[in-house]
Amino acid sequence: MYAVAGASGQLGRLALGELIGRVGADKVVALARDPAKLADAGVAVRVADYDRPETLVPALAGVERLLLISGNAVGARVAQHKAVIDAAREAGVKLIAYTSILHADSSTIGLAEEHRQTEALLRESGLAFVLLRNGWYNENYTGALAPSVAHGAIIGAAGTGRIASATRADYAAAAAVALVSAQGGEVYELAGDAAFTMADFAAEVAQVAGKPVAYVDMPKADYAAALEGVGLPGFIAQMVSDSSFESSKDQLFDDSHTLSRLIGRPTTPIAETIAAALA
Numbered sequence: 001m002y003a004v005a006g007a008s009g010q011l012g013r014l015a016l017g018e019l020i021g022r023v024g025a026d027k028v029v030a031l032a033r034d035p036a037k038l039a040d041a042g043v044a045v046r047v048a049d050y051d052r053p054e055t056l057v058p059a060l061a062g063v064e065r066l067l068l069i070s071g072n073a074v075g076a077r078v079a080q081h082k083a084v085i086d087a088a089r090e091a092g093v094k095l096i097a098y099t100s101i102l103h104a105d106s107s108t109i110g111l112a113e114e115h116r117q118t119e120a121l122l123r124e125s126g127l128a129f130v131l132l133r134n135g136w137y138n139e140n141y142t143g144a145l146a147p148s149v150a151h152g153a154i155i156g157a158a159g160t161g162r163i164a165s166a167t168r169a170d171y172a173a174a175a176a177v178a179l180v181s182a183q184g185g186e187v188y189e190l191a192g193d194a195a196f197t198m199a200d201f202a203a204e205v206a207q208v209a210g211k212p213v214a215y216v217d218m219p220k221a222d223y224a225a226a227l228e229g230v231g232l233p234g235f236i237a238q239m240v241s242d243s244s245f246e247s248s249k250d251q252l253f254d255d256s257h258t259l260s261r262l263i264g265r266p267t268t269p270i271a272e273t274i275a276a277a278l279a
């Protein structure tokens with residue numbers, strides 16, 4: 001039996017679909033804090049709330065392999081992930097695949113710290129585990145393109161850093177492959193086959209939109225202030241600008257092609273995601 005924790009999220013839904021396609025719906029359990037969100041998933045759904053440890057052992061009963069999708073409550077995640085790992089051990093889960101961050105052990109991106117601590121918890125757990133060290137999603141860059149096109153400018157603090165992103169669907173496929181095939185101990189550095197700079201990205205947006213769009217690089221603090229200015233909460237603005245600035249040092253770059261090898265096809269080019277977003 002396989003389980004996906006965080007199955008109601010954007011990556012989780014895709015991973016669930018990939019897993020069902022590989023092993024069949026009768027061998028998959030979807031875990032979510034709000035099962036109603038998965039009413040249409042076509043698999044058994046169990047309540048599993050990372051903040052309510054009492055839900056976790058029952059949710060994992062009979063599960064041998066668990067895909068633990070990192071939560072989105074930045075700052076609370078180490079305790080949440082620890083609760084899941086502890087419950088997995090108690091419930092007799094044999095292997096956990098965890099969605100970490102690219103090059104977690106050396107990453108200077110602020111968000112990496114909670115992933116490093118979760119990886120340490122997995123090592124200490126005695127369970128077999130697989131690290132899916134995901135790079136950035138293409139969708140992080142294409143989620144709000146309309147205002148950028150309208151203003152003819154994409155702002156950031158990424159300088160000329162190379163970004164090797166891939167789609168959520170690419171990472172979801174890798175998660176399903178790894179969950180099914182891993183022996184334990186694998187560390188996958190997962191990123192897109194091709195890298196772009198933010199100037200390359202803006203040029204592609206301009207090409208697809210048919211109007212001039214330039215990349216405007218700014219100091220990290222100015223970028224954070226600009227994000228706050230358009231309504232982002234302060235801590236999210238800081239987090240986004242930190243990740244952008246660190247990407248100027250190639251922290252989101254990897255050319256191992258591990259992701260495409262794992263999924264047996266090329267990763268989705270950023271141009272394709274831009275075209276879909278602007279269609």
Ligand SMILES: NC(=O)c1ccc[n+]([C@@H]2O[C@H](COP(=O)([O-])OP(=O)(O)OC[C@H]3O[C@@H](n4cnc5c(N)ncnc54)[C@H](OP(=O)(O)O)[C@@H]3O)[C@@H](O)[C@H]2O)c1
Binds near residue numbers: 011012049051080
């Ligand atoms: N690589 C990247 O570029 C990137 C970008 C953003 C985030 N991430 C990380 O990757 C994860 C997956 O990405 P995503 O795009 O799928 O994010 P998402 O759509 O926000 O999904 C997050 C999932 O975590 C679940 N969750 C949050 N708190 C929970 C709790 N207390 N108990 C149980 N489940 C909980 C959410 O459940 P609900 O549906 O109930 O909210 C949801 O299923 C994120 O959570 C984050 O850690 C990576």
